[in-house]
Each structure stands twice: as structure tokens, then as C-alpha cells.
Amino acid sequence: MAKKTASSMVEDIADLAAKLEQAAGQETRTYLAREIENQFLGVSRPVTDDCIIEALADYPSLTDRRLQALRDRFVSEGVSEDFRAGLLFAVRLVADLDYEY
Numbered sequence: 001m002a003k004k005t006a007s008s009m010v011e012d013i014a015d016l017a018a019k020l021e022q023a024a025g026q027e028t029r030t031y032l033a034r035e036i037e038n039q040f041l042g043v044s045r046p047v048t049d050d051c052i053i054e055a056l057a058d059y060p061s062l063t064d065r066r067l068q069a070l071r072d073r074f075v076s077e078g079v080s081e082d083f084r085a086g087l088l089f090a091v092r093l094v095a096d097l098d099y100e101y
Helices: 004-039 045-058 067-077 081-095
Strands: none
Touching: 004 045, 004 081, 045 067
16 A cells, blocks of 8 residues: 555545535534424424424514514414414525535
């Protein structure tokens, strides 16, 4: 077996780092999408609706007035199917590894 040069080994490490970065991104997207779908679109509607309303109420990053109006509407009318469909669209898009950001 021939000895590798330092520059060849650096190229190998760079290739490995790129593959690792890609795999980590894919795993993160898959995991994140699965967890969001389970928490906010899971099988138990009362629980998932409560999670959606709580998230809209409790997180400072969600203080946009439009989101607050949405929360108020969901408190009085329940979470809409359109909202669930939009959330599902976003979650599935994140999970689709063929979709490039």
C-alpha cells in the first residue's frame, strides 16, 4: 500500500467532514420534523391543540400580533384544519431530504 501524502490526507479529511455535515443536517431535519409532527399533529387532538395554543402563548419568539390573534381565535374556536394542514406541509417539507433550502 502506497503512503498517502499530507495533502491527500487533508483532502480525505475534508471529504469526510463534508459527508458528516450533510449526514448531520439530514438527521436533524428528519428528527425535528418527526418531533414537531408528533407534538403538534399527533393522534390526540385535545392534547395537540393545547400544545399549539400553549406554544403561541408562552414563547417570546411567537409574539407577533398575527400569531397572538391566531392564538385568541384558537382559544375560542379551536385549532382549524387549515392551520393543521399548513403545519403538516411545513413539517413534511423539512423532512423531505430532496427539498433544498
